[in-house]
Amino acid sequence: MINLKSELAKEFWEKGRLDDCPIIDFHAHMGDNGGIFLPKKTPEAMISTMDSCNTLLTIFCSHVALFMPSIGEEMDIAVVKKYPNKFKAYHAVVSNYANPASDIKRMEENPDVFVGFKFLCDYYSTPLSDPKHEKYWQYADDNRLLVLCHTWKSNYDGYEEAEKILRKYRNLIFIAGHSFHGDWDKAIELVKKYPNIYLELTAVLDDRGPLDMFVKEIGSERILFGTDLPWFSTHHGIGAVLSAEMTDEDRRNIFYRNGARLLSRFSWFKH
């Protein structure tokens, strides 16, 4: 039952998925990862999870794209082309092998595949504002793209680095993956200050409190659902949102409405 105070929770509890409350997952990966065993890492296995939760669309950047830049992007493109109604991709920005000319050309050749870029600066020990990233930021800003950034309490992708980007680029959508994990107050501060930043919930939902605080302080319209699939169970994430202190309307915003509003900028998004 999860939460006696929520009708939505009661419905999810019984059915596991709701036709009138689909999910959009803004933070996913795919495939092998050296450090961990992932039972459901293939696109087909991920689709089975998506179907069980009524996840309408998952936007991912595969582990291979992030860690083997020579081959990863082509694999991601193939997956999206095979399952265009289930997946879209973020193009990886692999800081230490950045090649903006080639990467942007690939983006332009595949407008129905990519929604924007994925930055993973902590892993590459390179700040978000590093000059080697500039052409990516500019291209994303010029084209109003979505940019998912791993954000943490960090010198590479913490709030100070994010603010350098947000001050300069006002047209792109900055999706703060993990919501500056551990720096919750700063996450709220940036949302209040800049209209083009959204907080994403992967790895936030295993802590009780941050999401409750976000909704209380900034409302629910700038929060996006994400799971790190195939890492974390989508039902776990849904259960956490259903447990946190907010209204069912807030929950519907987080699960679907906010994401649909952002994706409406793409001609392929018809839902």
Place this chain on the structure above:
Amino acid sequence: MEFFDCNVCYGYDVRSKIMLPVNTVEDLISNMKIAGVAKAMVNRVELYVAGTSVSNQILAEDIAKYDNLYGIWGLLPSHTHEIPEGEQMLKEMKKNRIFGWRLIPNIGRYLVKDFVLKDWFEIAIERKIPIFINTAHGTTLEAVADLLKSFPELTVILTYANVWPSDRFLRPFVAEYPNVYLDLTYCITDGGIESFVKEYGADRLLYGSGFPYSYFGANMLMIKHADISESDKRAIASGNLSRIIEGVLL
């Protein structure tokens, strides 16, 4: 489906590490009702920051009013004689509905070694008392491995405090030692329950939430809609922990 949570605490955390505090046992019961959690194994938060004896004592007083709460007492080496020992300990446990012991070596400042805790582990095996180990409280997986090598029959309820998918660390413990159970608090990998159950069955997994640091409901929904049989879900949700508790000889 009944849920029996193996990992719950409440109380005053002076370190302010709980964003939404649950200070009293009444608050805890109220939260359990809202979430639909029927029963829980509990200890006071103060066990992690204050004295073991006083935390154990207050816990006993708190749960006396609630028959759906089962206590876990913090364990210390018997060499300093700070908590009841031997038969007296068992008598106190029976009187106060205490069904497990928790290792807290980082706060209690002791080593998890045979020569330090041997007397407790021998009683635990004889009386089938589960030992609750959370790696966040200072017992490493290496220490757990050494402990189980010396006491392979020990009933251990293991909380590995890391949400990264950890089957490569955890499955060997289950494969090697028949009385090791995994608390699902941090085991939230997509498809993780299904994959584990296929390999080892459902009898070695326990519903745990980590409340109030985590929500009750997240893992409840994950278990409720796992792609396994209804009987396996019931075992994980409450059956396995109930069996362990019913087996304790006090």
